[in-house]
Amino acid sequence: MDAQPMNALEKIQRQIQWNRLIAVVEEQAQTMIRTAFSTTVREAGDLSAGIFDLKGRMLAQAVTGTPGHVNSMMESVGHFLAKFPAGTMKPGDHYITNDPWLGTGHLHDLTVVSPAFRNGKIVGLFANTAHVIDVGGLGMGPEGRSVFEEGMYIPIVKCFDQGKANETFFDFIRAGSRTPVELEGDVYSLCACNDAGIKRLVEMLDEFGMDSIDPLAEYIFDSSLAATLAEIAKLPRGTYHASISSDGYEAPVTLKAAMTLHDDHISVDFTGTSGLSGRGINVPAAYCRAYSCFGIKCVVAPEIPNNWASLAPFRMEIPEGCILNAPRPFPVSVRHVVGQLLPDLMMGCLHQAVPDRVTAEGSSCLWNPPLRGGAQVSGGAAELPDFEVITFNSGGTGARPGKDGLDGTAFPSGVRTMPVEATENVAPVVFWKKELRPDSAGMGRTRGGFGQIMEIGTKGEAEFAVNAIFDRVANAPRGRDGGGDGAAGWVGLDDGTLLRTKGYQVVPKGRRLLLKLPGGGGMGNPAERDPALVARDKADGLVS
Numbered sequence: 001m002d003a004q005p006m007n008a009l010e011k012i013q014r015q016i017q018w019n020r021l022i023a024v025v026e027e028q029a030q031t032m033i034r035t036a037f038s039t040t041v042r043e044a045g046d047l048s049a050g051i052f053d054l055k056g057r058m059l060a061q062a063v064t065g066t067p068g069h070v071n072s073m074m075e076s077v078g079h080f081l082a083k084f085p086a087g088t089m090k091p092g093d094h095y096i097t098n099d100p101w102l103g104t105g106h107l108h109d110l111t112v113v114s115p116a117f118r119n120g121k122i123v124g125l126f127a128n129t130a131h132v133i134d135v136g137g138l139g140m141g142p143e144g145r146s147v148f149e150e151g152m153y154i155p156i157v158k159c160f161d162q163g164k165a166n167e168t169f170f171d172f173i174r175a176g177s178r179t180p181v182e183l184e185g186d187v188y189s190l191c192a193c194n195d196a197g198i199k200r201l202v203e204m205l206d207e208f209g210m211d212s213i214d215p216l217a218e219y220i221f222d223s224s225l226a227a228t229l230a231e232i233a234k235l236p237r238g239t240y241h242a243s244i245s246s247d248g249y250e251a252p253v254t255l256k257a258a259m260t261l262h263d264d265h266i267s268v269d270f271t272g273t274s275g276l277s278g279r280g281i282n283v284p285a286a287y288c289r290a291y292s293c294f295g296i297k298c299v300v301a302p303e304i305p306n307n308w309a310s311l312a313p314f315r316m317e318i319p320e321g322c323i324l325n326a327p328r329p330f331p332v333s334v335r336h337v338v339g340q341l342l343p344d345l346m347m348g349c350l351h352q353a354v355p356d357r358v359t360a361e362g363s364s365c366l367w368n369p370p371l372r373g374g375a376q377v378s379g380g381a382a383e384l385p386d387f388e389v390i391t392f393n394s395g396g397t398g399a400r401p402g403k404d405g406l407d408g409t410a411f412p413s414g415v416r417t418m419p420v421e422a423t424e425n426v427a428p429v430v431f432w433k434k435e436l437r438p439d440s441a442g443m444g445r446t447r448g449g450f451g452q453i454m455e456i457g458t459k460g461e462a463e464f465a466v467n468a469i470f471d472r473v474a475n476a477p478r479g480r481d482g483g484g485d486g487a488a489g490w491v492g493l494d495d496g497t498l499l500r501t502k503g504y505q506v507v508p509k510g511r512r513l514l515l516k517l518p519g520g521g522g523m524g525n526p527a528e529r530d531p532a533l534v535a536r537d538k539a540d541g542l543v544s
Helices: 007-037 067-083 167-175 178-208 213-233 284-301 342-350 375-381 420-426 529-538
Strands: 047-052 058-061 094-097 109-118 120-129 158-162 238-246 255-263 264-271 315-316 369-371 389-391 429-438 451-458 464-469 490-493 502-507 513-516
Touching: 007 047, 007 058, 007 120, 007 178, 007 213, 047 067, 047 178, 058 067, 058 213, 067 109, 067 120, 067 284, 094 178, 109 178, 120 178, 158 167, 158 178, 167 178, 213 284, 238 342, 255 342, 264 284, 284 315, 284 342, 369 375, 389 420, 389 502, 420 429
Parallel strands: 264 315
Antiparallel strands: 047 058, 047 120, 094 109, 094 158, 109 120, 238 255, 255 264, 369 389, 369 464, 429 451, 451 513, 464 502, 490 513
């Protein structure tokens, strides 16, 4: 027999349960932030957390998190279940991997999956992902020729077996990292994060007298899918084309997309995109899908919860051999410098269908310089103890149809800008300058967001190394509808010496690293801008 439709009271109860589930996964994420060792997690929020049913389908995600982690993690749980079926799991088990093709696209992201039990019965799965400082190898940078050079490769294994640590696993990761204490601590943090979610879920099931989350899952999936399809139905049918350029490594990279708006789904074909790189800017397919889906969803269905069902109507065709579908064992360490351009590419297509709902292009790719010093850079002449640190920073976002872009804000990644004090507290580095970059915003009826200027040195002005992973230097963010382009980025030393935008380089003793982050593109005719807003920007010293 068909299921009977829910009455109004049942719908209200389901909505209450849904809100409670969001609170559960948000506490899950906050537990990781409060207990993490790496500044990338506790200061920048470079993480994701969510709850899944026993089929590996994501019901809900924490508000805290990045699309590259959340939407990739959504696929990863199925891989865990393929190796460790739910029926074999025990209370207190925690499973882990950093496999770029089973997780979130590079080795620096750890994904942990843990089963939730109630009254001896498995009722669901919790998963999370976090970016850690170091997993050995060449470190986070584009220099690797294969993934095997980029760091430790952890297959899907148990890191805790019924609550007991897998000491062999921890021996391996401690031995393979430049930051063993931080890495081990982060693994414990990720497991504690899932334990917090499990505890709150069991409390929720007890309170509502639920034996399973399956009925709630089906309600969430049915409602989310129906709402997403209703939004797709409002769009004009057709196929829309767009392209965007990345600085690349050996040569410039072009990303191309043909987006077709169907009655019940949206498909994107990336035919024509540049081929694979010999360096670590390649993008695994799951990461391509993650940011492409996010870019579409921001425009088409931004108010609908992000879960398995609401993402199902977005379908990607990624040709083999292109930079967005890197096979093993291609290097992928800094897949974000290409992958984070994908929302701009998606909006380039959607601008032709719903021009009043998209933004101009922004800085997009994080400017997160990995810094290294001590004997591993200077050998016996080292003036500083060994250190390895990464700091997250962003240029300006693109202008919005009715509002200016945001200054120094991470979009699409969504991570927080790290306070300089937090980085200076864990490494012997000094941030001599961190300020908005004047005249970097693209002009328009609404202007882009301003980039930043950063000047970084070390204590005592000792030499140090930067593993440059920057983009938008040769290809500035473009404006839309007559808006001006944002300023391109710039990478060099404080004396004006240019550095390469990608790759390992040493900043000499007495010199500082100088970064000028890109600004966002503008939208609309600059002559139509409110004169009061122009005067405000001039008064603030942001426009000359």
